[in-house]
Amino acid sequence: MSSAVPLVVVRGAALSYRDRRVLDGIDLDLRAGETLALLGPNGAGKTSLMRLVAGRLAPDAGSVRIAGHDPHTMPEARRAIGWVPQDIALYARLTVAENLDVFARLAGLRRAERRAAVTDALDLTGIAEVAGRPVGLLSGGYQRRVNIAASLMARPRLVLLDEPTQGVDLQARAAIHAVLERLRRAGAALLIATHDFAEAERLADRAAFLKSGHIVREGALSDLLARLRDGAPEHEIALSGLAAGPAEAALRRAGFTPVDTGLTWRARPAAGRPTDAAAQLAALRDAGVPVAEIRIRALGLDAVYRDVLGLREPAPSQALADAP
Template sequence: MDAGAEPLVSVRGAALAYHGKPVLDGLDCAIRAGETLALLGPNGAGKTTLMRLVAGRLTPDRGSVRIAGADPHREPRARRSIGWVPQEIALYPRLTAAENLGVFAQLAGIGRRERPEAVRHALDLAGIAEVASRPVGLLSGGYQRRVNIAASLIGRPRLVLLDEPTQGVDLNARAAIHAVLARLRAQGTAILIATHDFAEAERLADRVAFLARGRIVREGALPALLARVRAGPPEHEVGLAHKPDPAAESALRGAGFAPADTGLTWRAIHRGETGLDGAALLTALRGRGVPASEVRIRAPGLEALYRDALAPEVAA
């Protein structure tokens, strides 16, 4: 990736409202060829709307969207350079994987003679040649998602947009999808991915952008952002064997912890301020009736960056 090259994707001052309610609010975004940008934010932050703007499915009320200098909403040549992978499976279940790709090749305007090669290339790139002759409706969810991705690659796009590409798939399918995206990036394809999966974003992204209320509240190169947050103290988490009773919950809060998920994981509100090592903290909490099964002390990652970036938005 050439850091000095002009961005392939340029979004400037994009604003969009639905029924008078702002969804995007003066958003700026850029992606270069061969770069993967991960969008992270809560539901309703504007991630999917931004992707639909970039795909040319929507046009902003104000601002501009350009793909290699062209407006994807108005110019077919810009749309042809984009591969769109929606969150929903958009395939014909009674057709085979290869037949599905043949349909998408026809829709993409690929000539009859060129279609077999286009289908073969997409099957190979997505690593699904072994299921080419099987009806999509009989494939596992992971394979269906890979066929869905292959359909977006049929026209050899310069930009691929993916909305939660590994949602609901097992670890093997997830690894296979990540391998597809790594091959695309190595070929110089730009990738924009919306995900709630911090580990996935940390593995795939060159840059991350945190969205809240239709704005990017923080963005930057992932290695630099992680280096900055990891220069501070470590994170402390307590894993519980079962949900705490009121007395145990009070003990956890008194020790500076707050629930992080369904109530079985509690995280220190202020990193590195427990004053105890892991073993001593575990003993102290158990002595106060907390059903602690383990204490985890680790370097902060993308989730810590996310919480820090969105904390002012949550408080607002």
């Protein structure tokens, strides 16, 4: 249950980097027990905004407050924040427990406090079984969970995560999502920068879309999706092989665009095009398209993203992190 009073309040925040304005007029609230997903293309300002909230940068204009305090100038505000960077920020030769003890020391915890904090973080992130193993010998999924655990030493009220599941398999991704759900239920506020729309739909209560340093749309997921879901759904087709030449041309004429590997294509029915899935399947196969199946798909956050950014092509589900 989120608090009525925002834990994070950003008002009119602006930031420039090497004479280029990367954030401009940012207003944002985040409450305890709430998860907010930041979505946008590379260079939109997601990572820069997270650095402002973390207190690692000071805004050129406007303000950032964590529980009423400025995180850039007040250590008590920074102690309320856990930062989980996109890159693994751990000591490969140290064990998991040793890594966490180092981060507990950096957080200023005394010896007795460190032991309790390490034990709690191991339990919360589900990594107690590998506590004695060197981090460098762990899988990428375990390393990412240790990365999260390292941010929890001071029991932060706010956790910032930059692409928390990048490069991990489905099993590790599910384990990381479970960790984030436990943090949320424990009352932490979560701010997650991600290119993964399914991840945002799975974890977030609200989403904010950034474009060229501005928040161009923000709101509860249910409200963001309701507007688009009042219209026609998307047709999604799975191919048995890559489409090339005439087959690709036929798909594009039918309004489809590729997603990810090119074995999945999506389109929204439009005037003059068949809306019956069976008829569409038959027409594409007659045109030589290697269609394995066709599905009716409710619109998701990727469709909101395309609408917000004015894109026709489906947005990629994964990409590199923002520029600063």
